[in-house]
Amino acid sequence: MKIGILHIYLILISSLFTEIVRCNIITLLRRKREGMKEQKIAVIGFGMWGRNIVRNFYNLNVLDIVCDLDDESLRIVKEQYPGVKVTKDFNDIINDDSITGVAVVTPSHTHFKMVKAMLEAGKNVYVEKPISTVAEEAKVLTELAEEKGLILMVGHLLLYHPAVNRLKMLIEEGALGELVYAQSDRLNVNYHKNDRSVMWDLAPHDVSMIAYVTGKNPVKVISAIGCSSEKNAIMDITHIGVEFEGGLIAHISDSWITPQKRVTLLVRGTKATAIFDDTAPTDKLKVYDNFIPANTQNYPLDYIEIEPLKLECQHFLNCCSSGHKARSDGENGYTVVSILEEAEKIMLGSKLEDLNKKDFALSRMKV
Numbered sequence: 217m218k219i220g221i222l223h224i225y226l227i228l229i230s231s232l233f234t235e236i237v238r239c240n241i242i243t244l245l246r247r248k249r250e251g252m253k254e255q256k257i258a259v260i261g262f263g264m265w266g267r268n269i270v271r272n273f274y275n276l277n278v279l280d281i282v283c284d285l286d287d288e289s290l291r292i293v294k295e296q297y298p299g300v301k302v303t304k305d306f307n308d309i310i311n312d313d314s315i316t317g318v319a320v321v322t323p324s325h326t327h328f329k330m331v332k333a334m335l336e337a338g339k340n341v342y343v344e345k346p347i348s349t350v351a352e353e354a355k356v357l358t359e360l361a362e363e364k365g366l367i368l369m370v371g372h373l374l375l376y377h378p379a380v381n382r383l384k385m386l387i388e389e390g391a392l393g394e395l396v397y398a399q400s401d402r403l404n405v406n407y408h409k410n411d412r413s414v415m416w417d418l419a420p421h422d423v424s425m426i427a428y429v430t431g432k433n434p435v436k437v438i439s440a441i442g443c444s445s446e447k448n449a450i451m452d453i454t455h456i457g458v459e460f461e462g463g464l465i466a467h468i469s470d471s472w473i474t475p476q477k478r479v480t481l482l483v484r485g486t487k488a489t490a491i492f493d494d495t496a497p498t499d500k501l502k503v504y505d506n507f508i509p510a511n512t513q514n515y516p517l518d519y520i521e522i523e524p525l526k527l528e529c530q531h532f533l534n535c536c537s538s539g540h541k542a543r544s545d546g547e548n549g550y551t552v553v554s555i556l557e558e559a560e561k562i563m564l565g566s567k568l569e570d571l572n573k574k575d576f577a578l579s580r581m582k583v
């Protein structure tokens with residue numbers, strides 16, 4: 217049994233390695249043939265998450281420059297990444313024709329302005345989730361990228377998670393039967409909030425992941441409620457019910473105030489139920505036969521452990537060199553934002569006005 221699993225791993229790892237080598241050779245040959253420039257990436261925003269993006273693009277040998285407003289952040293970049301340029305002014309990126317792609321990792325309320333400026337300057341753009349908090353803006357950016365023939369990719373990280381991709385494969389093979397229900401819980405504590413609500417911070421992951429694994433787009437919001445621990449319009453815990461194509465019902469819970477972390481996705485089909493637990497150190501994905509009592513016949517599924525963010529950054533570079541649309545493209549970002557915008561209206565009612573007047577910070581460490 218052990219040899220069997222080891223054997224499968226070796227085959228998977230060697231085929232992955234072969235694929236990486238093959239892709240690199242093809243990219244090199246294509247670049248040579250088409251006289252293409254080497255990729256040079258700029259990252260805007262070296263905050264809590266930007267640090268991970270910078271690390272990954274640096275390790276992929278494409279990081280050219282990091283932009284942040286904060287002196288201390290730029291000092292850390294210089295110390296940790298020798299040879300990488302730094303700036304406080306994003307116009308330095310716009311004016312540098314050698315920069316082929318830009319990762320926008322600033323707070324969500326700044327995304328529209330930044331992404332629009334970068335697309336207008338002819339740069340391929342990776343923008344963190346959510347692409348915007350206004351559906352109309354997401355549409356404008358998607359159309360602009362299309363018009364200019366540029367890559368626009370949104371950081372819907374879970375679409376690049378190996379276990380999520382294994383689950384998608386399983387669903388496509390029919391192992392769960394006909395899908396009836398999905399439930400995504402993303403509960404934790406967050407001491408540094410700077411979003412319109414926990415829903416805007418975390419639910420882009422849930423909505424994009426459910427749509428991806430099930431192959432069904434969200435159709436409408438059925439219910440949306442939230443609770444604000446500070447009794448204002450910023451919700452710390454939200455529950456939304458969403459109907460997906462084919463009548464699949466999904467329940468999505470997100471929290472900034474739950475001391476016991478839980479990050480799970482349950483997908484229930486007519487035959488079996490899969491549970492993806494992203495906090496589990498191993499065996500994150502398990503399948504339970506609906507007709508056999510749990511814990512007797514459940515089985516874990518093999519997948520290759522690679523940092524999802526590395527795969528996501530690599531995907532952006534591959535899209536930039538091939539011209540293929542990203543798995544999480546602007547359209548995908550627009551679909552997610554449209555649903556969350558609808559949920560927010562239901563959740564807040566007249567309180568929406570208060571939220572629209574609020575000024576959010578440029579860094580959540582300085583709220």
Ligand SMILES: NC(=O)c1ccc[n+]([C@@H]2O[C@H](COP(=O)([O-])OP(=O)(O)OC[C@H]3O[C@@H](n4cnc5c(N)ncnc54)[C@H](O)[C@@H]3O)[C@@H](O)[C@H]2O)c1
Pocket residue numbers: 260261262263264265266267283284285286289304306321322323324326344345346371373410417578579580581
């Ligand atoms: N994919 C994920 O799992 C994940 C996780 C966390 C955050 N995020 C997303 O990443 C983005 C950033 O989140 P964060 O937690 O790093 O925020 P943060 O507040 O920690 O960092 C934002 C950084 O942007 C910089 N900044 C703001 N305006 C700027 C400007 N005009 N020019 C240059 N720099 C500017 C700030 O100085 C700060 O360093 C958000 O969209 C967030 O939703 C994604």
